[in-house]
Amino acid sequence: MDIKPLFGLCGVLIAAITSEFNDQVTSIALSDVRGALGISHDAGTWIESLYVSAEIIGMATSPWLLVTFTLRRWTLLAIALCGASSVLIPFSPNIEAIYTLRLLQGLAGGMIVPLLMTTAFRVLTPDIRLYGLAVYALTATFTPALASTVAALWTDIVDWRFVFLQTIPLCSLAGVLVWYCLHQDQPKYERFRMLDWRGALLLVIGSGALSTMLYQGDRLDWFNSSLICVLALVSAVAIPLFLVNEWFHPLPFLKLQMLGRRNIAYGALGLFTFLLISQSGSTVPLRYLQEIQGYRPLQSNLITLEIAASQLLMLPAMALLLDYKRVDSRVVSMVGLGLILASCIGSSFLTVYWNRDQFYLWQLLQAVGQPMVIMPLLMMTTNSVAGPAEGPFAAALVNTSRAVAEAASAWFVALIDRWRNALHSDRIIDQAGQDRWRVLQSNGVLPQYPPPLTPAGQPRMPNSLEAFRHAVEQQAAILSTSDTFLILGGMTVFLMVVVMTLPVRTVPPRILFAKP
Template sequence: MSEAIATPRIHVSKTTPTPFTLRVSIGLMGVLIAVLVSGFNEHVTDIDLADIKGILGISYDEGTWFTAIYEAFQISAMAFAPWCSVTFSLRKFTITMISIFALMAFLAPFMPNLNSLYVLRSIQGFAGGSLPPMLMTVALRYLPPKIKIYGLGAYALTATCGPNLATSIAAYSFEYFGWKAVFWEAIPLSLLSIALIAYGIPQDPLRLERFRQFNWSGLLLGFPAISMIVIGLIQGDRLDWFNSPLICHLLVGGVFLFIMFLINEWFHPLPFFRIQMLKSCNLSFSLISLSVVLVLSVANMDLASSYLIEIREYRPLQLVPMTLIVAIPQLIALPLVAAFCNIKHVDCRWVLAGGLGLMILSSYGGTFITSDWYGGNFYLLQMLQVFGQPMAVISILMLATIGLAPTDGPFVSGMFNMLKGFSNIIAIGLISFMETWREHTHSHHLLDHYGSSHFVLANLNRHPESLQMLAKSVKDQATVLTIADINLVMIGIASVLLIFIPLVATRIYPPFLNNISKSNSPS
């Protein structure tokens, strides 16, 4: 069995390393643009979903499936795209997926009915989800050791800066160019990325012989498993979680199939995931850490946006300054953090701890929220994320990837990106669950308090119209208390991870000093 598992590695290692040149760097830039565009489109359509539903006549329930189907196919694709990139060649596969993605974006406004739009979104989701794994793959394969960490910083850009920039793109696309631009904004940059990749990424030979050992069982188990879990988490709050037979079947069945998928991957001679790699403490810890950091990042932005939209009735255009405060400075912070971590005497574990500390401090500040806050009150909390997120993500990527062979890139990128997608959905599900639960709890307590007040009851008897004002006041205050509660939960989750950093993770050195790390015992 061990010989069978090692077969793909031996075959791939015969590929001659490609020298890093200006032309290759242009190709890498094309892949980065493609991944950013994929992320932009995902978030832009979510942000402008209310306007899209109104224009197309889509109900609230139908709109949730508009998002759920896209996310399910996107995250599923992340698991299987690395195998496709090796088989069909990274260059051809990436260009094909970008082309399909752009074509679906162009056709979206012309769909004759909702079902056809669902089909289009599923195809676009699969194409968009196939792109993020390519960025980590090319960074591990082509970048020389001295600058490899900057490639990891570029990947971190897609996880931290990209989602925040999407709010600005969504706002300006809809407000100034109309609803069709919400879909079409992806087309120009997609065409640019195709040109850059076609010019810069070397063409590998096709390896269609891999189909002789194609992992059919992994595909038939993994694709529905991931899709079922994602849809269950997205639709869970709307359908009242396990009180809904549909959610029970999706989550329980999805988890069962996913466990079977992992067992299959362990024994298959040509797996999509090399599960044996999880024996590395640093890789396993990094995957868990990435999940926590992404949950914290999503919660930080979603809670602030939720408050401003629900309490202050902000439009997406009014959220732009707050999101740009996080996004734009990270264009400087990411390379600075990467350069800092590339120093021999810097232990990236403590950089990770520092990043988590800043994110915890941001969440702690959010616990002091009141109904009098406005957009400006969130600026300082968002600024803490500017360095906190890059410090955490780049350190995690270093812990996971330093010391891996280029041939391990497809396996690691598949695991990382699938988990990245899962983390975003878990964050949305967790926040939705806590918002519903805590808001109901606080609303009941507030209504009990007001109901026992003789002054309030007397005022309602004299002025019945004040009942509407009371209802709004209760809802606003319950929302504020809920946001404070969720911030406390985020602090607890991050603190647990902070404790485990020195206990689990081992010291690693920058890529060009990796030979030193092999002669040092874990500290």
């Protein structure tokens, strides 16, 4: 076997990891980035929102365009766009320029990730395809977990600008490997005669409206905001029209008919649900440590670094295990989901005394369980692809659901926090009771109302009342975090039911695709 294309695959992998860093590292280091660039909190939320909106568009359209322009040329274009848009952000003159560059950065990231799966289809023979799937799985499990460590390195040790400048060496190396090691095909520009321009327009409008609504909804108080109402209406109209258009178009971006195969349907639904669980499961402990215990990224990153380091061992081990014909991939998935469920239940017992040490065991269960879910999922999905011609369509379906999962994850965590936090705050204050307030007031701890005013004209809050408010907020945050883990556990149970009912058993690629 010619090993030169394998180096090309490594180049695409490096580019995919870089694009994931552009997303995840920037999200974790956003407070430092906003402070350095002088951006307010509300304006800063658009930095994430715009990225994800463009990423969805890139993931849906990239497989179609790579066939048209050829894999090598399209990959080099995506790498160049990724590097250029990232490097310019720290030197942007205004917020509008930053928004534009983040859109281009998200588009490049969405373009790159499906290329990894398509390249693996093309380069790897059935004998080693499982290990190629392990390479793709790195971007779903390894890179997000490593992002907090990388963010801590740049913000707390080196310089915040390297959140963006890190792309220079990575994109340069990726570009060189792709340029010299991937075969150059003949472009198929005649495909533009059948360009799905109506689908592209509906995709931009619908996915942009949906992802913006999910990211900005909590900040704008959902349907009390006219903007959110408009975005909801636009997405409710545009997305169904897009799906209908894709179903009937002769050369669509998303070949929805492939979802009629049970394993591909499981790949799209399962990856969406899995990423919703895994990304939220990694975000919630970090948020607890930083908001409740006052940790910096440099202090809290070890719990996710544990997951990242474990993937380098677990993903190849899962590829080796699944290569045996007697191993049922669905059973492996169920065991992995059981470990993730145990992690969610164990983490739900957190208290105000928990710090980083208490999370190590439960995150270890996540580290072992995640590759046991993602590797069987990828094997079952890719084994249902009939040939190389269907590879780009499968990549588009799977990766579009992956991009939507990122926006849904941000919405999901914010929704739980808002809902449960408000509920627990009300209950804690009710339990304190009016009698308790009267006792404190009669003892002279609390002043008579109305309270005295500060020089700014605001009510002056006594120290005891301030301490009580802080305690209520802290306990409500802890209880809502516990509820988040339990809800993630419920979603894990849902995914277990899907695994038991939707996919069918498949054998390793080296057997399934063996030449007669």
